[in-house]
Amino acid sequence: MNQTNAKKLIIKTFKNYGLNNQHATICANALINAELVGAHSHGLARLVSYCNRIKKKVINPKPQIKIKKISPSITHVDADNAVGFIGADLGIKHAIINAKKTGIGFVGVKNSGHFGLSGYYAEKAAHKGLIAFCFTNAPPAIAPHGAKKTLFGTNPICFAAPTGTKIPFVLDASISMINRGRIRRAAKLGEKIPVGVALDKNGNPTIDPKKALSGLQLPIATFKGSGFAWMVDILSGVITGANHSGKVRDPFDDFSGPQNIGHLFIVFKPGLFIKNYTKRIKENIKRVKKLPKIKGVEKILYPGENKAERYKKNLNKKINIPTKILNEIYSLNKS
Amino acid sequence: MNQTNAKKLIIKTFKNYGLNNQHATICANALINAELVGAHSHGLARLVSYCNRIKKKVINPKPQIKIKKISPSITHVDADNAVGFIGADLGIKHAIINAKKTGIGFVGVKNSGHFGLSGYYAEKAAHKGLIAFCFTNAPPAIAPHGAKKTLFGTNPICFAAPTGTKIPFVLDASISMINRGRIRRAAKLGEKIPVGVALDKNGNPTIDPKKALSGLQLPIATFKGSGFAWMVDILSGVITGANHSGKVRDPFDDFSGPQNIGHLFIVFKPGLFIKNYTKRIKENIKRVKKLPKIKGVEKILYPGENKAERYKKNLNKKINIPTKILNEIYSLNKS
Numbered sequence: 001m002n003q004t005n006a007k008k009l010i011i012k013t014f015k016n017y018g019l020n021n022q023h024a025t026i027c028a029n030a031l032i033n034a035e036l037v038g039a040h041s042h043g044l045a046r047l048v049s050y051c052n053r054i055k056k057k058v059i060n061p062k063p064q065i066k067i068k069k070i071s072p073s074i075t076h077v078d079a080d081n082a083v084g085f086i087g088a089d090l091g092i093k094h095a096i097i098n099a100k101k102t103g104i105g106f107v108g109v110k111n112s113g114h115f116g117l118s119g120y121y122a123e124k125a126a127h128k129g130l131i132a133f134c135f136t137n138a139p140p141a142i143a144p145h146g147a148k149k150t151l152f153g154t155n156p157i158c159f160a161a162p163t164g165t166k167i168p169f170v171l172d173a174s175i176s177m178i179n180r181g182r183i184r185r186a187a188k189l190g191e192k193i194p195v196g197v198a199l200d201k202n203g204n205p206t207i208d209p210k211k212a213l214s215g216l217q218l219p220i221a222t223f224k225g226s227g228f229a230w231m232v233d234i235l236s237g238v239i240t241g242a243n244h245s246g247k248v249r250d251p252f253d254d255f256s257g258p259q260n261i262g263h264l265f266i267v268f269k270p271g272l273f274i275k276n277y278t279k280r281i282k283e284n285i286k287r288v289k290k291l292p293k294i295k296g297v298e299k300i301l302y303p304g305e306n307k308a309e310r311y312k313k314n315l316n317k318k319i320n321i322p323t324k325i326l327n328e329i330y331s332l333n334k335s
Numbered sequence: 336m337n338q339t340n341a342k343k344l345i346i347k348t349f350k351n352y353g354l355n356n357q358h359a360t361i362c363a364n365a366l367i368n369a370e371l372v373g374a375h376s377h378g379l380a381r382l383v384s385y386c387n388r389i390k391k392k393v394i395n396p397k398p399q400i401k402i403k404k405i406s407p408s409i410t411h412v413d414a415d416n417a418v419g420f421i422g423a424d425l426g427i428k429h430a431i432i433n434a435k436k437t438g439i440g441f442v443g444v445k446n447s448g449h450f451g452l453s454g455y456y457a458e459k460a461a462h463k464g465l466i467a468f469c470f471t472n473a474p475p476a477i478a479p480h481g482a483k484k485t486l487f488g489t490n491p492i493c494f495a496a497p498t499g500t501k502i503p504f505v506l507d508a509s510i511s512m513i514n515r516g517r518i519r520r521a522a523k524l525g526e527k528i529p530v531g532v533a534l535d536k537n538g539n540p541t542i543d544p545k546k547a548l549s550g551l552q553l554p555i556a557t558f559k560g561s562g563f564a565w566m567v568d569i570l571s572g573v574i575t576g577a578n579h580s581g582k583v584r585d586p587f588d589d590f591s592g593p594q595n596i597g598h599l600f601i602v603f604k605p606g607l608f609i610k611n612y613t614k615r616i617k618e619n620i621k622r623v624k625k626l627p628k629i630k631g632v633e634k635i636l637y638p639g640e641n642k643a644e645r646y647k648k649n650l651n652k653k654i655n656i657p658t659k660i661l662n663e664i665y666s667l668n669k670s
Contacts, residue, residue, distance in 0.1 A: 070438070070607060070608075071437065071438055073408060073437070073438070073439055074438055074439065074607055076607070076608045102406065102408070103405070103406055103408070103409055103441075104408055104409065104439055104441055106438075106439055106603065106607070108607070108608040110608070131569075131570075131574070143626070144623050144626060144635055145635070146628055146629060146632040146634075146635040146636070147623070147626035147627065147628060147629065147632075147635055148626070148627050148628065148629045149626045149627050151622070151623060151626060157492075157563070159566045161566075161569050169565075169569070171562040171563070171565070171566050173556075173559040173562055173563070203629075220555060220556035220559055220560075221508075221555035221556050221560070224508040224555055225555075225556070227506040227508055227638045228492070228506070228508065230504075230506070230623070230637065230638065231494045231496075231504075231506050233619070234466075234496050234504070234616065234619065235466075237619075238605075238612070238615045238616055238619050239466070239605050239606075239607070239608060239609060239612065239615075240608050240609070241608055241609045244615070244619055245618065245619040245620075245622040245623060246622055246623075247622075266601070268441065270573075270574050271574075272405060272409055272411070272441070272443070272574070273405075273411045273443040273445070273574060273575050273576055274574065274575070274576045277573070277574065280573045280574075280579070281569070281573055283580065284568070284569065284572075284573050284579050284580040285580075287486070287580040287581055287582075288479050288482070288486060288565070288580060288581075291478070291479060291482035291483070291484045291486060292482065292483050292484050293481055293482060293483065294481060294482065294483045294538075297481040297482075299481075300479055300480070300481040300482055301481070302565065303562045303565065
């Protein structure tokens with residue numbers, strides 16, 4: 001399907017489920033972006049789940065969002081259980097506004113939902129010449145170090161910085177060995193998952209995505225990864241007023257209430273302490289790129305380059321939507 | 336040696352090398368703390384290297400430190416090549432002052448040196464009821480993903496938060512499989528290092544600490560760890576005005592100039608968005624601790640608990656200083 005039609009289809013679907021045009025467009029832009037960067041697990045495959053949650057009244061299609069300015073740098077957003085993209089879009093917007101004005105923007109969002117790719121928001125700040133951290137929590141997927149039950153989400157650490165080129169530095173590293181969306185998509189399409197990324201509910205290694213989803217995902221770097229996931233839960237859940245410590249509901253299986261996910265955006269000017277940031281970051285990247293490479297590596301890339309490459313390549317292509325997912329979306333528009 | 340005497344010996348040594356009493360005391364407190372938490376690689380074993388650098392005129396024993404207030408939240412410290420502890424101590428102090436006043440403290444430090452344990456500074460903020468990030472760069476130890484030459488330091492991600500108890504949450508995770516200090520100490524004492532943490536200069540796995548020091552350390556989580564190290568280099572080196580991208584000098588081998596390490600402290604109030612932080616964090620920790628445990632695990636601990644336990648146990652004990660290290664320190668006081 002070409003991109004214009006795909007976007008129209010998403011907007012039409014969300015409006016069919018009660019969203020206004022502006023909110024539906026924000027959501028459509030995020031889903032199309034995920035497809036273009038090749039993160040299909042965060043793209044159109046997700047649309048049905050958002051609509052299901054609206055239907056079950058655990059996502060609010062007509063949110064009354066409250067924005068509370070706490071200081072010139074600090075803002076709190078109560079997203080009133082909107083689709084996650086909408087609260088996150090407001091969160092990063094206000095963090096950018098505050099950072100432009102005072103040097104730092106610090107914005108917490110509560111009563112939000114799954115917002116897609118963290119890098120999508122962080123790079124919005126980088127494109128405006130700002131450095132950004134972006135944190136979100138997520139439903140249980142990873143067991144804390146020492147526990148045999150999942151509690152933390154895949155809670156990414158996401159950081160973006162301008163590079164003086166069109167392609168910002170965007171590190172978007174989930175704390176799990178692979179992201180949960182990839183496992184969900186594999187389950188949906190009947191594919192396998194790699195070895196060493198998940199255990200089944202009995203604690204045995206598995207390559208069956210369904211068993212992985214009911215079992216537990218392995219964190220990166222054992223206890224360090226578990227600590228990072230806990231840190232992200234404190235930052236995005238505990239301090240924002242959102243759910244935390246395993247209380248974020250699974251978007252696919254748990255319709256007993258809204259997810260109440262939390263996000264935290266920390267944005268700042270790169271030139272607070274120096275006058276020549278662009279020169280310095282260019283020099284930094286240049287020195288890394290010039291290092292001798294290991295066999296088989298042609299170029300050393302900074303985080304975000306690969307993704308930008310995929311985006312550019314896909315920008316003038318059709319979006320390949322698996323028939324199963326497309327049929328699901330069509331059926332959302334029939335009722 | 337009892338702690339009082341160990342502290343006196345450190346202070347005497349630093350004063351012998353030109354530091355004033357206040358600066359010598361700041362350094363002694365940091366080194367004794369490292370011993371008490373069991374991080375011997377960051378304790379008295381380091382004293383000789385600081386003194387050597389002073390002697391070679393690449394650490395300034397009488398720094399003219401400049402503190403520039405950029406906004407009520409933002410401060411820049413030029414540490415004038417003081418011993419790292421001194422610039423870091425000022426950095427976290429000003430971050431705490433700014434956060435108490437405005438909600439957020441954002442402090443960059445340049446022209447600094449190796450400051451010991453990141454957690455030592457982050458927990459100072461947590462003990463004052465604040466949440467803190469603490470970043471520092473370090474001499475080359477890790478190869479960027481795809482490169483076969485080291486460039487990034489072990490660049491820890493460090494985060495602390497109050498818990499409503501005497502023991503804060505303190506995550507201090509270096510991006511290498513093990514910290515470089517442990518490898519240095521093993522080299523000094525003729526011990527081996529674990530399998531899987533380092534390669535020799537030809538890219539072969541090694542358990543010989545000397546070969547590891549001239550080779551490369553492995554990052555956690557392959558490309559994700561490499562990305563984290565790069566992020567920390569941008570945060571603490573590029574934006575603060577310090578050295579970065581492999582230009583931080585090795586404190587033990589390179590006397591061609593000061594290290595010019597950079598640090599970044601981001602400190603904020605945990606109650607910016609909520610009224611009941613203490614209740615929420617207690618609930619968070621309680622839920623994690625209540626999870627079923629894997630076989631052999633008695634208690635689930637949050638980051639920082641183990642360290643606090645070691646500190647408490649060592650608080651009334653003598654400090655065990657290996658004879659080789661003690662003799663080195665004595666010889667520093669003979670000349």
